[in-house]
Amino acid sequence: MRKVKxxxxxxxxxxxxxxxxxxxxxxxxxxxxxxxxxxDNEYIISIKAEAEMIIVSGGRKITKTMLILSDKRxxxxxxxxPQDRGTKFLKRENDLWMFxxxxxxxxxISGHMLNQGMMGSDFSYQDIMESxxxxxxxxxxxxxxxxxxxxxxxxxxxxxxxxxxxxYYRRVSWVDKERFxxxxxxxxxxxxxLLKETKLNEAQEIExxxxxxxxxxxxxxxxxxxxxxxxxxxxxxxxxxxxTFTLQNLR
Amino acid sequence: xxxxxxxxKNLTRQKRRNVITILVIAFAFFGYLFxxxxxxxxxxxxxxxxxxxxxxxxxxxxxxxxxxxxxxxLENLIYINQDIVDSIKNxxxxxxxxxxxxxxxxxxxxxxxxxxxxxxxSSEQYNEVFATQNYIIEGSMFSTGESKAVIGVKxxxxxxxxxxxxxxxxxxxxxxxxxxxxxxxxGLLNAPNPMINNGVVxxxxxxxxxxxxxxxxxxxxxxxxxxxxxxxIAKVLMDSFKxxxxxxxxxxxxxxxxxxxxxxxAKKGGAGTILSVVLLIGMIGIVNNVILxxxxxxxxxxxxxxxxxREWEIVFxxxxxxxxIGILGGLAGxxxxxxxxxxxxxxxxxxxxxxxxxxxxFGLPIDKIYGTWNYPAFSFLFILSIMVALLSSILxxxxxxxxxxxxxxxHR
Numbered sequence: 001m002r003k004v005k006x007x008x009x010x011x012x013x014x015x016x017x018x019x020x021x022x023x024x025x026x027x028x029x030x031x032x033x034x035x036x037x038x039x040d041n042e043y044i045i046s047i048k049a050e051a052e053m054i055i056v057s058g059g060r061k062i063t064k065t066m067l068i069l070s071d072k073r074x075x076x077x078x079x080x081x082p083q084d085r086g087t088k089f090l091k092r093e094n095d096l097w098m099f100x101x102x103x104x105x106x107x108x109i110s111g112h113m114l115n116q117g118m119m120g121s122d123f124s125y126q127d128i129m130e131s132x133x134x135x136x137x138x139x140x141x142x143x144x145x146x147x148x149x150x151x152x153x154x155x156x157x158x159x160x161x162x163x164x165x166x167x168y169y170r171r172v173s174w175v176d177k178e179r180f181x182x183x184x185x186x187x188x189x190x191x192x193x194l195l196k197e198t199k200l201n202e203a204q205e206i207e208x209x210x211x212x213x214x215x216x217x218x219x220x221x222x223x224x225x226x227x228x229x230x231x232x233x234x235x236x237x238x239x240x241x242x243x244t245f246t247l248q249n250l251r
Numbered sequence: 252x253x254x255x256x257x258x259x260k261n262l263t264r265q266k267r268r269n270v271i272t273i274l275v276i277a278f279a280f281f282g283y284l285f286x287x288x289x290x291x292x293x294x295x296x297x298x299x300x301x302x303x304x305x306x307x308x309x310x311x312x313x314x315x316x317x318x319x320x321x322x323x324x325l326e327n328l329i330y331i332n333q334d335i336v337d338s339i340k341n342x343x344x345x346x347x348x349x350x351x352x353x354x355x356x357x358x359x360x361x362x363x364x365x366x367x368x369x370x371x372x373s374s375e376q377y378n379e380v381f382a383t384q385n386y387i388i389e390g391s392m393f394s395t396g397e398s399k400a401v402i403g404v405k406x407x408x409x410x411x412x413x414x415x416x417x418x419x420x421x422x423x424x425x426x427x428x429x430x431x432x433x434x435x436x437x438g439l440l441n442a443p444n445p446m447i448n449n450g451v452v453x454x455x456x457x458x459x460x461x462x463x464x465x466x467x468x469x470x471x472x473x474x475x476x477x478x479x480x481x482x483x484i485a486k487v488l489m490d491s492f493k494x495x496x497x498x499x500x501x502x503x504x505x506x507x508x509x510x511x512x513x514x515x516x517a518k519k520g521g522a523g524t525i526l527s528v529v530l531l532i533g534m535i536g537i538v539n540n541v542i543l544x545x546x547x548x549x550x551x552x553x554x555x556x557x558x559x560x561r562e563w564e565i566v567f568x569x570x571x572x573x574x575x576i577g578i579l580g581g582l583a584g585x586x587x588x589x590x591x592x593x594x595x596x597x598x599x600x601x602x603x604x605x606x607x608x609x610x611x612x613f614g615l616p617i618d619k620i621y622g623t624w625n626y627p628a629f630s631f632l633f634i635l636s637i638m639v640a641l642l643s644s645i646l647x648x649x650x651x652x653x654x655x656x657x658x659x660x661x662h663r
Contacts, residue, residue, distance in 0.1 A: 058362070111322055112355040112366065115423070165427045190430040191462070193419070221359045221419055221431075 031140035031156050035173070037180040039133055041210045046071045048238035054228035055121045064119060069238070074245035075128075084119065089128075090250050096125055099250045106250055122196065122219040122227040126167050134158060137166045145177075148184055152177045168195065179203065181210040194220045201228075207236055254564045258571025265544065272536045273580040279533035280584025280632050281591060283526045288592040288622035290519065295623050296443075298508070303382045304444035306507040307349065307473030308481045311339065311488065314500045316470065323353050323368070325425045328468030329499065339472065342487060344480045347379025350469040352459045356432070357421040358402075358452055360410045367406065368451050369420060369432075371459025371469075380475040383442050383453075390414035390438030395455050399437035403448030407439050414439060420452060424464040432462040474501075481505070530632075533580065534639045541573045541644040545651035552651050553659025562652040569648030570641055577640025581633040588629065595622025 029037075049068045054061065064084055069076045077089040086101035096109045114126040134140075138158030146153050153174040160166045169190040174183045181203050187196040202214035213231040243249055262269060302308055312320070316327040331350055340348050352371035357364045374392045378384050384392050393399035400418065412418065413436070420432040434454055442448055460466065476484050481503035488501035505512060545552070552565055599621045651659075 112423075115357060115421070116366070160426075160428060167427070167429055169428045169430070189421075190424060190428050190464070191433070193431045193433070195421075195429055195431075221361070221421065222364065223362055 029154075031142045031154075032135050034142070034154050034156060034175050034180070035135050035140050035158070036133075038173075038175050038182055039135070041179070041181050042212065046237045046240065047234055048240075049234040050232040052228075052230040052232060053119070053121055053123075054230070055119075056227070057120070057222075057225040059224070062120070064121075065232075069240055069244055071240060071245070076245055076249070077128075079119070087119075088250050089118075090245060090247065091129060092245055094129065096129055097247060097250060104251075106247060117219075122217045122222075122225060123229070124167075127217075130167065134171075137161060137164050138171065143172070146174060148174055148176075151179075151183060153183055176210075179210045181212060196220060206234060209236075254560075254567040255571055258568045259575060261544070261568065261572045262575045265547075268540065268543065269576055272540045272576050273583055275536040276533040276577070276580025276636060277583035277587055279529050279536075280581065280636070281587040282529045283632060284584070284588030284625075284628060285591045285595070285622075286526060286529075287625050287628050288595050289620060291623035291625055292595070292621045294519075296620070298504075298512075300444045301508045302478075302504045304442055304447050306504045307380045308476040308478070308504055309474040309485050309488070310502050310504075310507055311472040311474065311499055312470070312502065313498060317500065317502065320470075323355050323470070325354065325423075325463055325465055325468070328352075328465055328470060329472065331467050331469055335495075335497070335499075336472070338491065339474065339488065342484060342491075344477045344484050345474055346477065347376065347475040349373065349376040349380040349473045349475075350456060351377075351471055351473055352456055352463070352465065352468065353470040354422055354459065354463055356452065358406070358410060359419040359421055360412055360416070361419075363410060364421070365406075365410060366450075367420075368446075369422065369459060370451055370453050371456040371463075372453055373456045380473050383440060383447060386440045386442040387438045388441050390436070393437045393453075393455055395457055397437070397455055398432075398434045398458055399455070400434040401438040401440060401453040402436060403451060404439050404441045405445075405448040406450060406452070407436070409449075412436055418452075420454070420462070422462055424462070426464060430462050430464070432458060434458070530635070533584075533636070534643060537573055537576055537580075537640045538643040538647070540576060541569055542647045544572065545569065545647045549651060549654065549659045550661075553654065553656040553661075556652070556654075556656040556659070562649070565652035566645065566648040569651070570644045573640045573644030573648075574637060577636045577638075580640075581636030584636070585629050585633055588632075592622050592624060595620075596624060 047068065047070050049070075051066050051068055053064045053066065055064070063081065064079055065081045067078045067080060073093050075089075075091040077091075079085060079087040086099075088099040090097045090099075096114070098107050098109055099105070100107070109125050114129065115124055117123065118125050118128060137160065139161055140156050140158045142154055143157045144155040146155050153176055156173045156175060158171045158173065160169050168187040170188040170192075172186045172188075174185070175181070176183050181200065182198075183200045185198045186194055187198075189195050196217060197220055198215055198217045200212050200215045202212075203210050204213045205211075211231070211234065213234075214228070216226050216228045218226040311329070313327040313329060316324065316329075319327075329350075336348055336350070339345060350373060352369075354369040354371070356367050356369040358367045373395060374384070378392075387401065388404065390401075392401060400420075402412065402418075407413065410418075416436050418434060418436060420434065422430050422432060424430050432454060440447065456469070460468065474484075485501040485503050492499045492501070555565060556562075
């Protein structure tokens, strides 16, 4: 009996030691590594996607559909719902243009206009402009661990690096420990006020990557408003014809 | 002398027709003078609105800021040095100096958001330059350091806000990072400037500086000076900045309001065309009168020629008659115009506020339009009326005088 107890003890110690060898790297991951791993999942190099934007404001619900073409630095968004059909946005590096078919005019969106909600949504134009790696913009640290909808998460806090231009001074991200995908994120102003909150409703594993396909953004400064964003279909590394991201193609 | 007397006598021969012609000229002139006075009044009020509620008489800014001022940048600000402010204040003709920090913001009431112009001011200094505080109709102006704001009634209506409500201004700091300025509304104002009523949020300067991370920076110093001395004082300031090796420039309100002045000039051009048509109607009256007189008196002209009167004497008779109509019409027009413009200048056009109509909705900056005196317009019209009458009578008079006496007598 004493022998059995002895084996059991050895077994427990062994299993603790063994599991600690496996778990240790995960536990020892730095905040930067976690964010980079999340970025590896979510950071898009080149895609072609069909998406839906559901804008809910004061009990009104508007659905806008769009086609998205994007490479590492540029993106072209064309709205396809009847009300906005033909409206296009072109992002080239750090510039953003918009084309309204009714006005037949290309407008550059800059300065304070970038703070406005894109097509009346809670996503500002500035939000869609941000394509830099988060670790280049923020100093991240792990501030805790929590569970969201049964998924254990790292809670990370990113504070804007000095001298770097960023829209949000501070962001708190809940990153799924297993899938390395952001489940929730809060974006704060420098005053400490919560400005926006995004929550993930659904993620899908596509071509070995976890991609957020259904998420919601809430503008916390306004009541009764949120914007849902759903990816209906997505292709990675599509063939993008030359001249796609040009102003000529915007008309 | 005989021709002159005959010309004067002819003036009384067709009394009814001449009186009608004189009245046509008089009312055409009255219309011109009245419109000119109204437009002058609107222009003067627009300019005083700019000076008293927006730019001050002179603005001191960094030259690079001036180039981009429409974009309200947080770059190239002036960092307040009390010595500079005092030296400006002590200049002859400078009545007040107000530092201002201008910024773009989104006003948020918790439900909606609207883009506004934020103005960080030091209320005491601001009152030395601008008359805005006199138009606070509810609540009061804030003091330095208070997290409070004053907004226009129109903006308050739009955002469903009242005194003591809290608002959030979403701004971008100098580093382009979002920040919020949370303030309580301490007062509502209804200034004569629609821009102030519709889209400006006043906050204490120090609160704005803190929210925008600009330290002691201000966008500009607005100066109140004696009216008309702007250019002279601006030049003195420029020389003083140059001597002190300061990268600052002084611009008069005219330079700030370039686009408004250009628009006003264009508007004047357009209105001038319309007024020319009014004048033309009066002139056609004179020409018509002379032609009718000449036709009626063809036989008489033939008789006078047969009796030995020379052509230029006959032309002179018609010219005297037409000039008489021009003088009387011009005098009557100036007299009615004088009365109309006088009433307009004293009592104003229409008190829209009494009628419950806000004409700022139509882009007009006031609730009552007062006329202005434009004395040169009176003399211009009077001389113009005589000249046109004189010149327009020559051709028909010459046509009548040139006729063969026999054919003229028999109306052939």
